[in-house]
Amino acid sequence: MIAGFDYGTSNCAITAVTADGVTVVPLYAEQTLVPSTLYAYQRSLIMAALAQQLPDDAGKADFLRTRSTLLAKAREDMREYDLDHAAQGLFFGEDAIAQYTAAPDEGYFIKSPKSFLGASGLRQNSIDFFEDVVAAMMLNVRQRAEQFLGQSIRQVMIGRPVNFQGIDTETSNRQAQAILDAAGKRCGFTDIGFLYEPLAAGFDFETRLTEERRVLVVDVGGGTTDCSMVLMGPKRLPNRDRSGDFLGHSGERIGGNDFDIALASRLLMPSFGMSSFLKSGLPMPVSPFVNAMAINDLGAQADFYDQKTALLLDRLLLDTTEPALLNRFVGMRHHRQNFAVVREAEQGKIGLSSQPLYQADLGFIEPDLTIACESEVYARVTEPLCVKIAALVEDAIDQAGSLPDCVYLTGGSARSPLIRAAIQQRVGDSLPLIDGDYFGSVAKGLGIYADRYFTS
Structure with missing residues (x-):
């Protein structure tokens, strides 16, 4: 089965390509979003939970070798907590937040690990750890989605920001995407593609267009803000290669x-x-x-x-x-x-x-x-952040060489009146700001593009 995976700084969501089109999959009862959080009784249990579900192949042997010390500790930790399976000591989303809130000075809690993936100077053991954290979170989403769908998900399009955090942007981007790729494979996806998140959000919007438009997609997420100027329209929608429609982009680690x-x-x-x-x-x-x-x-x-x-x-x-x-x-x-x-x-x-x-x-x-x-005080202290977001909008417009026909807003933080006012001031009052599905546009667009990518 084909899916689109929005591994977000604040929340994760997944869409599935079905006979009825692209569907956002409920993960917790009716909830389609799961906060990007993880709580473990001990860090070692994260690696142990992954080890217990890996297939018997060369990848598993390498994983067991590089994590041997932590896996040995995990066996002790499982006995201490009387766990039959390491996964019993892991909690995700709201469950993770509840565990942390109840005992903040116990266990291991991590929020928004995506923010760290492009950090400069990470040693290999830190990269390995982030691969495992991301893989555990992805595995939780994948298993819940498969339980709902009744089918196995193997091919997935994962969203990524234009730029991750890091001093050296290109190195940061390579490192972060490599971590996401390794984590995706570790949690069981066999074919993985990547797409810029603002483009994904734009593809969701494009399905509703009846004529060609020059669209500035502004995606203000929890960790990053990305702006992409894209030519969109019903005639362009079926194309797999959209590089010629991509007129400008900007992005920085500024978000909610x-x-x-x-x-x-x-x-x-x-x-x-x-x-x-x-x-x-x-x-x-x-x-x-x-x-x-x-x-x-x-x-x-x-x-x-x-x-x-x-x-x-x-x-x-x-x-x-x-x-x-x-x-x-x-x-x-x-x-x-x-x-x-x-x-x-x-x-x-x-x-x-x-x-x-x-x-x-x-x-x-x-x-x-x-x-x-x-x-009023909050507006003053966050004004520099709003100015930076507005500058990203201006940068994408400058690259394109012309104003857009409309601005499409997505990402949970784009709801902020302060951010919206800063964007409107930069593009002018006459240009409409169109509200997207703040939390679902990226996931839907990833699914739309995944269907094209893996079946054409």
């Missing part, structure tokens, strides 16, 4: 996660001591607070949980003028609750899109702890 982090850093962290002063009169160093909230930055997270940060906080506690606030921060670090803080910031971002005030509920840090967040 960055807006969450901005809110968490600038509006929430002052209540943890970030804006306080030391007894010497100097301001509190901000790097621990910034690193804590930068959950999409592998290096920042490593620094935050490094012993040197613990020693720095010990010294700052002796010198701060507001020890209660800094102790709150130290407690958050000790219980590994920084992901939960950013998750509440995400709820604040959503709330402030339609109301002037949001009371962030941080009762998981301290009973009755709430922090008032104002929409």
Whole structure:
């Protein structure tokens, strides 16, 4: 069976090519989206769960060899947790979030691993680990989809941003796509193709066009923003090769996660001591607070949980003028609750899109702890992000050499009034912004293109 797989920074979705066309597959009851999160009792169980389902071939032998140390630990961990199968110690999506929320300082939790795939300087053991994390998440989606469809999925078109995170863009893109490819094969897909996510979203839109249009597709996801200027129309729809219709593209690692982090850093962290002063009169160093909230930055997270940060906080506690606030921060670090803080910031971002005030509920840090967040302040602190997104729009237009006939918006973060206003200002009020299926356009377009790609 042929499928389109949207392995997103925030959510995953899969579509299947059936006799009735391209269908978005329900994964959890009626839910077609699963948050891109994983929780494991122990990291070793991720590798063990994959090892238990790999076919007996040369690939399995190599996997067992390169992960032998962790697999040996997994056997001990399975005995400790009284597990018959390693997969019993893994949780995905909302189940993973619930496990983490209940015990944030236990187990292993990862959110949005796609954000890390293009990170510069990854050693081979880190690349291996991300391959396994992505493969475990893909396997969960694939198995749930196959259970619903009653058929095996073998051929898949996977979406990818124009650019992943990384200092060297080309190297970053190669590394990230190679991880996705290896993970896809490890979870059982035999034929894998890749397509830019904004193009995929555009193909979904194209099925509704009755005449040729010059379309600027703006895909603002959780981790990246991609813009593609594409010639579209009913006569072009059947073509497998669309390279000649691709007039310009731009992309950068700016997405909804960055807006969450901005809110968490600038509006929430002052209540943890970030804006306080030391007894010497100097301001509190901000790097621990910034690193804590930068959950999409592998290096920042490593620094935050490094012993040197613990020693720095010990010294700052002796010198701060507001020890209660800094102790709150130290407690958050000790219980590994920084992901939960950013998750509440995400709820604040959503709330402030339609109301002037949001009371962030941080009762998981301290009973009755709430922090008032104002929409005007949030707009100011996120303005630089909106400016960068607008610049990407302008770059794609400049490459194409002309304005589009319309702008097609997709990606969950494209719903933000702040982002929409920045885009509208850049393209002009006379140009219509067309709303796509914010969470389903990419997956549907991947399925449409997959059908063409694998059957022509």
